Amino acid sequence: MSLIDVRREEDICVLTLQREGKLNALSGALEQELLDAISDEAVRRSRCVVLTGAGKAFSAGADINEFADADAASIAAYYAGTGDVYERIAALPMPTIAAIHGWCLGGGLELALATDFRIADETAAFGLPEVELGILPSSGGAYRLVRLVGPGRAKELMLLRRRFDAAEAHALGVVTEVVPAGKAIERALECAAELATLPPLAVETIKRAADLIPEASREAAMLIERLGYAALAQTDEATKAVDDFTRRDRRP
Ligand code: COA
Numbered sequence: 001m002s003l004i005d006v007r008r009e010e011d012i013c014v015l016t017l018q019r020e021g022k023l024n025a026l027s028g029a030l031e032q033e034l035l036d037a038i039s040d041e042a043v044r045r046s047r048c049v050v051l052t053g054a055g056k057a058f059s060a061g062a063d064i065n066e067f068a069d070a071d072a073a074s075i076a077a078y079y080a081g082t083g084d085v086y087e088r089i090a091a092l093p094m095p096t097i098a099a100i101h102g103w104c105l106g107g108g109l110e111l112a113l114a115t116d117f118r119i120a121d122e123t124a125a126f127g128l129p130e131v132e133l134g135i136l137p138s139s140g141g142a143y144r145l146v147r148l149v150g151p152g153r154a155k156e157l158m159l160l161r162r163r164f165d166a167a168e169a170h171a172l173g174v175v176t177e178v179v180p181a182g183k184a185i186e187r188a189l190e191c192a193a194e195l196a197t198l199p200p201l202a203v204e205t206i207k208r209a210a211d212l213i214p215e216a217s218r219e220a221a222m223l224i225e226r227l228g229y230a231a232l233a234q235t236d237e238a239t240k241a242v243d244d245f246t247r248r249d250r251r252p
Pocket of ligand 1: 026
């Protein structure tokens with residue numbers, strides 16, 4: 001059986017991690033299938049991608065059995081290969097949503113952090129247990145967490161606190177929304193359907209701007225905004241939207 005189920009519904013693509021017996025631990029084979037899935041036409045042409053996990057968990061993290069004998073060269077080769085999937089997901093042009101239930105640990109949380117929106121149900125349990133294994137989150141997770149919650153909170157989560165629940169994840173800003181048990185995928189699909197109705201070039205540009213602006217000086221950020229506007233204002237989708245508005249019949 002495939003480790004990633006790819007389901008396309010109209011403009012939305014749902015990618016489900018399918019390694020239930022191992023709580024969707026992220027093995028190299030699973031990461032490779034995820035890489036293949038996001039390169040697939042079905043995903044490339046979709047307007048929103050939802051990531052979720054089958055069974056009891058979103059994902060319990062990187063496959064610890066594959067950590068053995070990791071030397072510097074093989075780690076470099078890993079990040080040049082399947083380990084690049086986290087960055088590739090973050091770089092997708094369309095919005096991405098993680099629908100999270102159950103365990104969301106280590107690499108599983110790093111994968112969720114690589115998406116744009118995280119919707120967790122009340123069963124979700126988060127943590128970055130890497131320090132106990134003598135390592136650190138290294139698939140972009142430390143970077144993204146620090147940017148999201150600040151260095152103080154990130155240190156607390158990475159060094160002191162092993163697990164946190166959905167309510168705390170929401171209070172910290174790690175998840176965008178908390179929903180009742182079993183409802184994460186339903187809510188993610190609702191959000192995805194809404195995002196899919198919006199002008200795609202504007203959506204992509206806003207996503208890119210939000211990712212780049214925290215890295216930029218004020219002047220560079222202003223340039224991103226204004227160049228983005230200059231490019232978008234000339235698109236068919238923008239001119240049509242403005243036309244539709246100005247032609248609207250406003251008679252009472
Ligand atoms: N890597 C590899 N296998 C994993 C895994 C991981 N990260 N997380 C869970 N599994 C496997 C278990 O080995 C077990 O396999 P088995 O049934 O063949 O023995 C199966 O998934 C179910 O896990 P189990 O530990 O029996 O479930 P549990 O409900 O008792 O505990 C956890 C759940 C998440 C608390 C526990 O599995 C755990 O601590 N996992 C590791 C989490 C982690 O450190 N992740 C970060 C890696 S960077």
